[in-house]
Amino acid sequence: LDSGRLGPVKRLVNTLSPAEIGNLLESLPPHKRQIVWGLVDPEDDGEVLVHVGDEVREDLLKAMDPDEIVAAAESLDIDDLADLLEDLPDTVIDEVLKSMDRENRERLEQMLTYEEDTAGRLMNPDVVTVRADVSVDVVLRYLRLRGELPEATDRLYIVSRRRQYLGGISLAQLLTADPAVAVNRLIDSEQPAIDADTPVAEVAERFANHDWLSAPVVDENNVLLGRITIDDVVDIIRAQAEHQALGAAGLDEDEDLFAPVPRTTRRRAVWLGINLLTAFLASWVIGNFEGVLQKVVACAVLMPIVASMGGVAGTQVLTLMVRAQALGQVSPANALSLLRKEVLVALANGLVWALAVGSVALAIYRDAWLALAFGAAMVINLIAAALSGVFLPLVLRRVGIDPALAGGVILTTVTDCCGFASFLGLSTLLLMQ
Amino acid sequence: LDSGRLGPVKRLVNTLSPAEIGNLLESLPPHKRQIVWGLVDPEDDGEVLVHVGDEVREDLLKAMDPDEIVAAAESLDIDDLADLLEDLPDTVIDEVLKSMDRENRERLEQMLTYEEDTAGRLMNPDVVTVRADVSVDVVLRYLRLRGELPEATDRLYIVSRRRQYLGGISLAQLLTADPAVAVNRLIDSEQPAIDADTPVAEVAERFANHDWLSAPVVDENNVLLGRITIDDVVDIIRAQAEHQALGAAGLDEDEDLFAPVPRTTRRRAVWLGINLLTAFLASWVIGNFEGVLQKVVACAVLMPIVASMGGVAGTQVLTLMVRAQALGQVSPANALSLLRKEVLVALANGLVWALAVGSVALAIYRDAWLALAFGAAMVINLIAAALSGVFLPLVLRRVGIDPALAGGVILTTVTDCCGFASFLGLSTLLLMQ
Structure with missing residues (x-):
């Protein structure tokens, strides 16, 4: 469509609601985005700006001259305007405030005395x-x-x-x-x-x-x-x-899908860096067992399985807990019942899979001690996974960290370290005499 | 509260809205749940049943006698009744249908001709x-x-x-x-x-x-x-x-938080089993490089780092793609732009972190070839992660699988296998001459 005539595109765009236009703009690479933005009916400009993420909004505002921005802002309801105001240039804010009548200006100022993400900022003062x-x-x-x-x-x-x-x-x-x-x-x-x-x-x-x-x-x-x-x-x-x-993946919902590469790289790097530290921690745990790794190469082959199963089982428990917390369904009163249930489930699943993986290991490597270490480590790691899946969200919430965001990284660090340590530790004990 | 007198509990429960009572019941272990359920005002029974997950509903229905269920069903709007009907025993359904007037029965029957999760089942036929x-x-x-x-x-x-x-x-x-x-x-x-x-x-x-x-x-x-x-x-x-x-964690939203241990174990086992297969695949990849592992134990220590960084970077791209798909923001028209951006970001981050981890490896093991293999594998795996993060959701969607549910497992399998293969492969080439 964007390969030439803009007339039909313009007509199409202006049959959409502001939310749909916002969605469309977010899905376009930068140069096409600016072309389509130029085609939007100026009357809808304000509403569209309200409906896009912070970064795309900044991008769109850059393409407008101050008069256009003022006109767009004036077309908005007060609650939407309060939402948008902080992203506007100071000169534009002055202009907009000047153009409002006294009553509305006072209402707007009152709204802005409330903190972001409170009812006072969300409300519309226009009531009958x-x-x-x-x-x-x-x-x-x-x-x-x-x-x-x-x-x-x-x-x-x-x-x-x-x-x-x-x-x-x-x-x-x-x-x-x-x-x-x-x-x-x-x-x-x-x-x-x-x-x-x-x-x-x-x-x-x-x-x-x-x-x-x-x-x-x-x-x-x-x-x-x-x-x-x-x-x-x-x-x-x-x-x-x-x-x-x-x-949960270290991303920000206000990020532009087509943000410039250097900016995106820097942002992603932070999360990768955090994860690198936790990966090095797990790697340090492995490094403590070089002895057994050198003698029994099968340990290096099998150890990721123990770690990964713990991560998966723990993530299941963590996800359930985070959801229950969000619904207000977890309290000290029922945490113990939950813990007991999850540990029992982990024990049952641990035994089942320990038997399965143990048999496979036995069949491949023909070493009963190795199979025993493998199976036992699986049970230990699934129980550790259940414990951290239940406790982590409770502890994180207590210290004011959102478990939905940080829980996954910490949990997999725990299950990785515990998985490697238990398997390689048991292997050292059983195989290195 | 549940340690004796039920009067105050009953008064408290009946100040809550049906949705809140449903939430409360879901958060209670089975025996307490039945006690509180007995205290709920019979008038609210129907609405509460609508507001709980399938499993908890089954649990609550078990405790009611048919007359109570019929009374609860009769108190509901037709749309809620249509929602609930399938979970009721057949005798109760007959009873309820008999008690309805002809017009409402016909409306209900018409609604039930539409498939679940369509507008026809969601609507309320009661309009002016x-x-x-x-x-x-x-x-x-x-x-x-x-x-x-x-x-x-x-x-x-x-x-x-x-x-x-x-x-x-x-x-x-x-x-x-x-x-x-x-x-x-x-x-x-x-x-x-x-x-x-x-x-x-x-x-x-x-x-x-x-x-x-x-x-x-x-x-x-x-x-x-x-x-x-x-x-x-x-x-x-x-x-x-x-x-x-x-x-994404292989869980079902209708699951009871306090489902019996055997049932939960069985359900979780399915997901763990799927993940075990993928873990064995990664482990098989490692097994192909026993030679280098036996000679250079550092490879076993460092290999999880390459795999884990790929998993994290790939999950970021996958999460963004899944969200953009859900918003209808991904199409063949912009997939290529996205791919180019993500590969460039991966390349940039890959080089940065390759330099970082390479230096660390060099400092610890004093082996330039090992450091080179480590850094290069990091770059390769991050690019593989970006490619699968972009392509996987497109392919899965095409074949009718929800990328939000299955994407994570497949992606980490790819990044694990690719991480192990590239690092151990390069190490074999560079260190085993």
């Missing part, structure tokens, strides 16, 4: 509120006068004279209720408001647990500041999943 | 429809007469005389429009309907891309069958994330 003492009919007339409601409005919030949150009333209720009834008869005060400094992960959890479509956000005095809508929560849940999937 | 030729005022009066709307209703659907989908009108529009206006003036026909046989993954993608709160589902004749709401989509997105995270 009503007072509790009016009738449904008054509300209906007010809404008709007001015209269009903010996007994804499913309920109006009822506030006190001081804008304190009292409860909500759904649009469905307004439509089906008797117009003469007072709003405070219909008020649904069951939905608790979210504190503005609640972390977004907890916000997402609550939305999912209660099937909310939107939720009110309040400050420490219960004053209504705005609302969070489910579409933002969907974005969070997707971002969390990506963060976990990529983080 | 209006005709295009009436005025807003008529709709408002109809709604007041009708009373409560189905949960999470954000728009009414406009259908033809033959119930064909024409478009929607949001509750917000109904509330703000002039009552005299005809509905067909306000009709929003921009939202395309979803075909009932669309896979749920695609449904989730469309919701996320367009910030929908709900979407209409139609059959092949464009007849409106029901609607899908965002809360179901949130559940799908979370389930997808779990499936990927657990699947």
Whole structure:
């Protein structure tokens, strides 16, 4: 498509939603990306910028002149603008702030007082509120006068004279209720408001647990500041999943698929360096058993099997634990039950596979002592794998490290070292007399 | 808490939402689980059953007598019931079907004609429809007469005389429009309907891309069958994330955290067995170089480092590719650009780390040929890792295997074998003359 005429491409691009355009831009190599970005309807520029990763955004912003950026920023809702603002050049920020009316500027400034990844930054301050003492009919007339409601409005919030949150009333209720009834008869005060400094992960959890479509956000005095809508929560849940999937491989979800080679190399090098250290540790363990390796070359051939089985078994336990932790399903109360179960499973699997690999080793090398060392090391390493699979996430969480990100590296270091040490150690004992 | 008086526990449990109760039950060892399950308000039984994994559900159903199950099933929405039905005993299914009115039974039967994990199974047939030729005022009066709307209703659907989908009108529009206006003036026909046989993954993608709160589902004749709401989509997105995270370790997301030891052992054994085969393959590669291993014990010490670095680098590329595939960002058009980038990154990192590990090897073993073989093998293996990281997901996808699940095992097999072969092969060439 990009081999000439841009007319059809332009038409195609502008049938897509901003999220889809963002996705498309992320999938294009740099030069094509700039061409397509030039074809996007300027009205969508702002929304598209919100929907791409940090690095691609930087790349796209570079191609825009300040006027275009200001225009794009002005087209955004306040919550999206708050999200984008930090990536904009200072002169553009000034320009945008100047162009806003005072109310919106104050709202934006208030949002920015909350830390990133909290409800206060995620919310949209654009909410429709009503007072509790009016009738449904008054509300209906007010809404008709007001015209269009903010996007994804499913309920109006009822506030006190001081804008304190009292409860909500759904649009469905307004439509089906008797117009003469007072709003405070219909008020649904069951939905608790979210504190503005609640972390977004907890916000997402609550939305999912209660099937909310939107939720009110309040400050420490219960004053209504705005609302969070489910579409933002969907974005969070997707971002969390990506963060976990990529983080376990030492990658950043905001990375551009087509980032320049030197930048990518430097970033990957960090992770490779960390892993090199752990690999050298395992290698040092092997180095301590040069004696047996020199005499029994089969040990060098078989030792990676013991290490790799431990790594696989441990990763299974670790993955289960990390998931259970994320769901809040692990506590000191049930950790012991889990540990017992996992150790028993490891013992059972260890015995089964020890028998299997031991027989194979016996068949190939015709050495019962070697087969015994091989099988026993397998059992020992699977149990070590189960122990670290259960304990590692608990310990890491305790010291404030995300087990989903760091757990894998540490675990395989443990199972590698333990696998090599147990197999080569046993071999030394049994074969070197 | 579970050490005696159940009164406070019962009160606590029943302040939780069904999803939270489900989560709690999943985190409890079997005997405590049954105690807490007995304390759950029977009204919530059905919803809780919907919110737990397959295995835990089976466990909970075992403890209920048929009458209780029928009562729980009857309390559910049709979409939830369709979800649950397959896990119920046949006698209970008959009972439930008998207790439904004809309309609902027909709706349920229609849903069950669609395959699992399609829009037709996910939808809720309970929708409010209006005709295009009436005025807003008529709709408002109809709604007041009708009373409560189905949960999470954000728009009414406009259908033809033959119930064909024409478009929607949001509750917000109904509330703000002039009552005299005809509905067909306000009709929003921009939202395309979803075909009932669309896979749920695609449904989730469309919701996320367009910030929908709900979407209409139609059959092949464009007849409106029901609607899908965002809360179901949130559940799908979370389930997808779990499936990927657990699947990569050979685990099943429906597995009970406290499944009995024999069952867990058997399941884990399958994955360990697959990995054992790949480990033996790598070990066979090593076995071909017994000559150099016997003469130069340092080879045995250093070889796991080459293999492990390849595994780590390859996993990074694979993870990026799998994510880009999931987002639809990889195509034959840009695969070549990606490949070139990744090979260059691998080459750059390979040279850097080859120099580093080569120097270390030289310092320890004072053997320039060994250091050279070590460094060169590192470069070769990192490039092999990049190649398989890019190609594997493309090939697996082509043959219909999910790269997120099987990619890791195959990739590390490749990097292990290639790492051992290149290092031991080069060592044989350089050191055995």
